[in-house]
Amino acid sequence: MIFLKLFLYYAIYSSLVLFYGVGVVRVTQLPFHKSLEVNYLIKIFCTILISTILTWLCAMYLLLPLRLVELYPIIAFLIYICVSTFFEALIRITTGKSSAEFAISFLIILLSVNESTSILESIVICCASICSFLFLIPVVYAIGQKIYIKKENILLNTSLLFLSLVVVILLLSVFDVSWLNLIFRR
Numbered sequence: 001m002i003f004l005k006l007f008l009y010y011a012i013y014s015s016l017v018l019f020y021g022v023g024v025v026r027v028t029q030l031p032f033h034k035s036l037e038v039n040y041l042i043k044i045f046c047t048i049l050i051s052t053i054l055t056w057l058c059a060m061y062l063l064l065p066l067r068l069v070e071l072y073p074i075i076a077f078l079i080y081i082c083v084s085t086f087f088e089a090l091i092r093i094t095t096g097k098s099s100a101e102f103a104i105s106f107l108i109i110l111l112s113v114n115e116s117t118s119i120l121e122s123i124v125i126c127c128a129s130i131c132s133f134l135f136l137i138p139v140v141y142a143i144g145q146k147i148y149i150k151k152e153n154i155l156l157n158t159s160l161l162f163l164s165l166v167v168v169i170l171l172l173s174v175f176d177v178s179w180l181n182l183i184f185r186r
Helices: 002-013 024-029 038-063 069-094 103-114 119-147 154-173 178-184
Strands: none
Touching: 002 119, 002 154, 024 119, 024 154, 038 069, 038 103, 038 119, 069 103, 103 119, 119 154
């Protein structure tokens, strides 16, 4: 039950895309049909998951005893590059397509290792962050189709899309009204 709450917290309420801002521009620029390619999703998911596990293990059993925990982003970067290169080579050999992604994947790894206290929490946060990104793609696509005005007016379309994302953020965080408790106590 604790892991379900943790998953829902990082997937919906504290969405990596909406509240941390990781990948907001990428979500708005991805075409819906292109973003759901199976090879791309499998490569990203496996790369992030394996890199998160290896980074957490290195941080806890290598860097923590040596009191060098501040260096875990560098270790995470090196691990991510090695794992990503391996999966990229596998996908290029089998399909001939590229599925490179860096910023979002690396930031998911850093967030999941930084916010967790156990390896299971790290894995749950990692999966929830990936799901928050994937959940938002169809929502952004639907909003983009509704506000599409003219092909020439890309700036207006993008501005309206970002304003719509602000409304989604407000809708997700509206139930956290703890600041109203002070008003109603009087």
